Amino acid sequence: MQNKTSANIDKTVIFCCNGRMITYIGLGSNMGDRAKNINDAVAMLGSAEDVSVSNLSSFYETEPVGYTDQGPFINAAAEVNTTLTPRELLAKCMRIEADLGRVRTVRWGPRTIDLDILLYADLVIDEPDLKVPHPLMHEREFVLAPLAEIAPDVLHPVLEKTIKELLDSLRSGKGK
Numbered sequence: 001m002q003n004k005t006s007a008n009i010d011k012t013v014i015f016c017c018n019g020r021m022i023t024y025i026g027l028g029s030n031m032g033d034r035a036k037n038i039n040d041a042v043a044m045l046g047s048a049e050d051v052s053v054s055n056l057s058s059f060y061e062t063e064p065v066g067y068t069d070q071g072p073f074i075n076a077a078a079e080v081n082t083t084l085t086p087r088e089l090l091a092k093c094m095r096i097e098a099d100l101g102r103v104r105t106v107r108w109g110p111r112t113i114d115l116d117i118l119l120y121a122d123l124v125i126d127e128p129d130l131k132v133p134h135p136l137m138h139e140r141e142f143v144l145a146p147l148a149e150i151a152p153d154v155l156h157p158v159l160e161k162t163i164k165e166l167l168d169s170l171r172s173g174k175g176k
């Protein structure tokens with residue numbers, strides 16, 4: 001991590017704003033008051049000095065993927081400026097999930113709230129418990145559609161395509 005950060009420092013400068021890194025977080029909920037859960041998570045994300053939420057997509061109602069025996073989700077994406085490291089941001093996301101009452105049962109199963117770090121500036125992180133860009137984001141329309149609303153021209157640092165290009169190719173691949 002240390003090395004990757006310094007190796008990328010010249011490139012990531014353009015993603016900084018007042019010393020903060022621009023990151024994108026995907027949010028999903030399919031239990032309880034789904035819109036309230038997402039709004040609460042966004043408020044909690046931005047409640048301390050170290051994170052501010054600079055943009056939020058519309059809310060999208062989507063059918064579950066993976067484990068399909070569960071209710072529909074609401075998904076959204078948030079642009080977040082932060083002084084936290086990726087790992088600190090992950091810890092914050094997991095704390096918010098726990099505070100909002102998320103209990104982990106089935107993989108990809110029902111959840112009050114899911115917070116995923118989709119992008120963290122142009123960093124590439126591949127550690128057992130933290131992978132950025134989120135490894136499945138380019139395969140999931142429920143992630144790309146809200147993200148494309150607030151970050152259409154942002155480049156995926158591994159695939160080297162913009163979010164809009166990824167969404168368009170996912171949709172054309174499905175024959176839409």
Ligand code: ADP
Nearest residue numbers: 104108114115116117118129130131132133134
């Ligand atoms: P999913 O989001 O795939 O449905 P979970 O929310 O249950 O799964 O996350 C399981 C684990 O994924 C977390 O404990 C976390 O350590 C790991 N993880 C790896 N990369 C990321 C990321 N970019 N954002 C959030 N969690 C991540």
Ligand code: MG
Nearest residue numbers: 114115116117
């Ligand atoms: Mg998650």
